[in-house]
């Protein structure tokens with residue numbers, strides 16, 4: 001999330017197919033930012049309570065917001081929630 005880890009999908013795009021973009025943790029999908037933050041099955045047990053806490057706090061402050069987010073909005077809110085200030089009522 002700090003940008004110091006290079007996702008396999010980014011590494012592959014810079015190396016013109018000589019690098020496999022598949023997630024090295026689960027081997028189930030390309031390791032994109034959304035996969036890494038929201039969907040990787042290998043980290044799901046660690047991620048679920050953290051995402052639940054984030055969702056709870058957002059819904060407490062701004063009801064019905066989290067469920068209205070698309071995948072990118074969820075990823076970017078998890079990475080940097082300062083964007084929520086502009087959505088406040």
Ligand SMILES: [Zn+2]
Pocket residue numbers: 023024025026027028029035039040041042
């Ligand atoms: Zn994965």
